[in-house]
Amino acid sequence: MSEARDRILARLRGRGKGHTGRLGRSGATLSRRRPDDLIGAFQRRAEALHAQVYRVDPTGWPRLLGQLCREKMLGNLLYGPGGPLGGELREASREQQGLPDLVGFEREVELCREQIFFEIEASVTSVRAGVAASGTLVLWPTVEEPRSMSLVPPIHFAVLDSRSIHATFADVVEKESWNRGMPTNALLISGPSKTADIEQTLTHGMHGPTELVILLLT
Amino acid sequence: MHQDAEFRKGVSEAVGDPRIRRTFRARMDLLMAKRRSAFPDPEAWDELRRAATRIRADSISRLPDLLQQLETNCASNGIRVHWAETADDANRTVFEIMRGHDARQLIKGKSMVSEEMGLNDYLASRGIDCLESDLGEFIVQLAGERPSHIIAPAIHKDRVQVAKLFKEKFPDVSYTEEIEALTGDARRMLRRKFFEASVGLTGVNFAVAETGTLCLVENEGNGRLCTTLPKVHIAVMGIEKVVEKLSDIPPLLNILVRSATGQSITTYFNMISSPRRRGEKDGPGEVHLVLLDNGRSGIYRDRELDATLRCIRCGACMNHCPVYSRLGGHAYPGTIPGPIGALLEPQIAGLDRLGALPTASTLCGACSEVCPVGIPIPELLNRLRAEGVRKGSEGIAGSGSRRRFREALVWRFWQMMCTRPRIYRGALSLAAGMPSVLTRLFGPWTRSRTLPVPAGKSLHVICRDRGLEHE
Numbered sequence: 001m002s003e004a005r006d007r008i009l010a011r012l013r014g015r016g017k018g019h020t021g022r023l024g025r026s027g028a029t030l031s032r033r034r035p036d037d038l039i040g041a042f043q044r045r046a047e048a049l050h051a052q053v054y055r056v057d058p059t060g061w062p063r064l065l066g067q068l069c070r071e072k073m074l075g076n077l078l079y080g081p082g083g084p085l086g087g088e089l090r091e092a093s094r095e096q097q098g099l100p101d102l103v104g105f106e107r108e109v110e111l112c113r114e115q116i117f118f119e120i121e122a123s124v125t126s127v128r129a130g131v132a133a134s135g136t137l138v139l140w141p142t143v144e145e146p147r148s149m150s151l152v153p154p155i156h157f158a159v160l161d162s163r164s165i166h167a168t169f170a171d172v173v174e175k176e177s178w179n180r181g182m183p184t185n186a187l188l189i190s191g192p193s194k195t196a197d198i199e200q201t202l203t204h205g206m207h208g209p210t211e212l213v214i215l216l217l218t
Numbered sequence: 219m220h221q222d223a224e225f226r227k228g229v230s231e232a233v234g235d236p237r238i239r240r241t242f243r244a245r246m247d248l249l250m251a252k253r254r255s256a257f258p259d260p261e262a263w264d265e266l267r268r269a270a271t272r273i274r275a276d277s278i279s280r281l282p283d284l285l286q287q288l289e290t291n292c293a294s295n296g297i298r299v300h301w302a303e304t305a306d307d308a309n310r311t312v313f314e315i316m317r318g319h320d321a322r323q324l325i326k327g328k329s330m331v332s333e334e335m336g337l338n339d340y341l342a343s344r345g346i347d348c349l350e351s352d353l354g355e356f357i358v359q360l361a362g363e364r365p366s367h368i369i370a371p372a373i374h375k376d377r378v379q380v381a382k383l384f385k386e387k388f389p390d391v392s393y394t395e396e397i398e399a400l401t402g403d404a405r406r407m408l409r410r411k412f413f414e415a416s417v418g419l420t421g422v423n424f425a426v427a428e429t430g431t432l433c434l435v436e437n438e439g440n441g442r443l444c445t446t447l448p449k450v451h452i453a454v455m456g457i458e459k460v461v462e463k464l465s466d467i468p469p470l471l472n473i474l475v476r477s478a479t480g481q482s483i484t485t486y487f488n489m490i491s492s493p494r495r496r497g498e499k500d501g502p503g504e505v506h507l508v509l510l511d512n513g514r515s516g517i518y519r520d521r522e523l524d525a526t527l528r529c530i531r532c533g534a535c536m537n538h539c540p541v542y543s544r545l546g547g548h549a550y551p552g553t554i555p556g557p558i559g560a561l562l563e564p565q566i567a568g569l570d571r572l573g574a575l576p577t578a579s580t581l582c583g584a585c586s587e588v589c590p591v592g593i594p595i596p597e598l599l600n601r602l603r604a605e606g607v608r609k610g611s612e613g614i615a616g617s618g619s620r621r622r623f624r625e626a627l628v629w630r631f632w633q634m635m636c637t638r639p640r641i642y643r644g645a646l647s648l649a650a651g652m653p654s655v656l657t658r659l660f661g662p663w664t665r666s667r668t669l670p671v672p673a674g675k676s677l678h679v680i681c682r683d684r685g686l687e688h689e
Contacts, residue, residue: 002301004301004302004303004307004511005289005301007303008301008303008457008509008511008515009282009285009286011511011515011516011518011519012281012282012285012457012515012518013282014519015518015519015521045482049483049485105499107499108499108500109447109499109500113413113447114413117409117412117413118413133482134482134483135483136483143497143498143499146498146499146500146501147442147446147500147501148446148447148500151439151442151443151446152443152447168468169467169468169471169472170465170468170469173464173465173467173468174465178429178464179428179429179463179464179465181429182429182430182431182464182489182491183491184490184491184492184493184494184495184498184501185445185446185488185489185490185491185501186431186489186491187442187486187487187488187489188483188486188487189485189486190483190484190485190486191485192485193437193438193439193485193486194437194438194485195353195354195401195437195438196370196437196479197352197353197354197357197370197371197372198353198357198372198375198376198377198380198397198400198401199376199377199397200245200248200249200370200373201397203397203398203401205401205402205405206353206401206404206405206437206438206439206440207351207405207408207409207412207438207439207440207442207443208438208439208442208443208485208486209439
């Protein structure tokens with residue numbers, strides 16, 4: 001296969017230097033339209049994409065989560081025991097704030113596949129950042145909060161600190177210096193899973209979560 | 219000429235089918251309206267388009283360097299990089315990876331490159347099942363058809379057709395024509411498959427050289443499932459999809475999504491930089507990247523036609539094309555229909571095989587007006603038309619293959635006539651006096667059209683008679 005590589009590269013290099021190709025990169029910085037009210041803009045955009053957004057104070061979110069779980073009649077909730085929400089969730093559960101059974105994502109997915117796919121009713125994860133311009137959540141899944149958590153369960157609760165909302169995706173990439181090192185998987189999530197493949201009719205919950213619920217800490 | 223003949227047949231069938239015209243007209247009108255509303259400010263559109271064009275043109279100008287950088291960074295992240303010169307090589311690579319894992323089933327996210335490779339048929343003939351998991355692709359696969367649009371593969375089907383198809387293929391599922399219920403049925407059927415799958419395959423929308431990152435754009439979540447749960451993820455990508463920097467991605471993502479479906483953003487943007495790392499609880503243990511050339515390095519040699527490689531596959535050109543919206547995607551041979559297909563496919567297959575495709579354009583310019591990366595599609599289609607009939611066969615593959623002696627002679631005669639006023643005037647009065655000669659001369663054209671009757675006097679003569687001076 002390395003012969004194929006060498007031949008392809010040789011063909012590409014074979015065209016030699018020319019004057020028509022490069023346009024330069026000088027103008028590649030865009031003037032970005034930044035919304036003034038980041039939190040308000042984030043909420044409006046996220047809701048337009050059918051995410052459910054609840055503003056809550058930073059200590060009150062477990063209680064609100066419990067209330068939402070009751071309303072949605074959930075029997076269990078997948079969480080990351082070692083993740084940033086783990087302690088507060090366990091505490092809230094002990095204090096009986098209405099949370100359903102907490103199920104920790106503690107083993108490799110191969111060992112709990114059946115459960116993740118067919119038993120778990122909802123999950124809750126932290127969020128790295130928000131993007132106001134598009135109502136987007138930025139997730140870098142971790143050892144404690146794996147990738148499947150925001151993907152396989154039918155309902156995904158996401159806890160977002162409003163202080164980590166940036167104006168645009170470009171701002172996030174730049175301010176967080178993503179080019180210095182990327183995680184295994186970085187994700188932008190905007191609303192619940194959807195499709196419009198039949199008659200261009202928008203339908204939610206194709207393969208990913210049917211509901212995306214954002215608890216916005218303000 | 220076999221494929222050209224196939225194209226002509228496809229065109230006649232499509233034009234004769236009122237349902238195709240009705241369906242595509244309605245769907246394209248909606249897509250155009252959505253795109254328009256996604257770019258409300260012409261200045262902002264212009265600025266974004268210039269940035270995206272610059273990024274893509276710059277990436278293409280440094281393609282070999284960026285590919286090597288991508289390879290180095292992917293490899294140091296643990297992604298295994300494979301190079302394939304032809305579709306067959308790429309198919310073989312995928313097959314070998316699957317065989318190495320003793321895998322009998324492949325679950326696929328949407329990938330136009332895998333369509334180009336003919337991967338499903340290749341693997342099927344070797345005992346491996348491919349399952350398309352994008353809803354549109356799933357429908358098209360069940361129906362045994364090809365995608366008719368690169369973004370919305372099943373755009374030619376209505377809910378009743380989908381309902382009947384599901385009932386036929388899955389008799390246990392109760393019949394419904396409700397779109398939400400049909401979507402729910404597909405979700406349940408495919409969930410089980412995702413649960414079982416050991417190898418997932420996807421395309422790549424952009425690859426970032428500086429970090430070795432593969433980016434996937436999608437709404438459904440099947441791309442994420444294909445790249446998260448199976449033990450092995452194989453990504454197939456045309457060599458032109460690389461960009462240099464991570465900071466190139468936000469403007470490209472922005473303009474791609476708006477141009478394609480008029481959304482401000484898709485549900486998921488999935489950036490993959492490595493296989494599962496130590497301690498991580500999910501994600502594939504192996505990630506393979508197959509870089510496919512398949513004629514792209516040939517396109518690259520031509521400094522005008524290399525603009526073809528800028529394409530980010532948004533589909534806006536086909537949504538706005540008066541020819542595509544009357545024919546639909548199935549009339550076009552090759553993988554990609556519409557204006558960009560008419561430009562790309564003949565360059566890959568050769569003008570001797572698909573040289574008729576560049577003529578499937580009115581050159582109205584709608585495609586280049588909406589192209590997010592400024593590809594001058596009509597100019598390039600014209601260039602291919604000229605290449606097809608040029609004298610001699612140097613240049614691109616199949617150059618000169620469409621040159622016909624009689625046609626060349628006619629044009630020589632035309633040129634001679636138009637550059638000699640006396641002969642021109644003589645010929646004109648002769649033609650005006652004998653319309654039946656014209657009818658015979660334009661035989662094929664008049665078979666389905668009425669020939670306009672030439673006026674007794676030419677415009678030249680009328681003007682002269684009225685005493686108008688040439689200004």
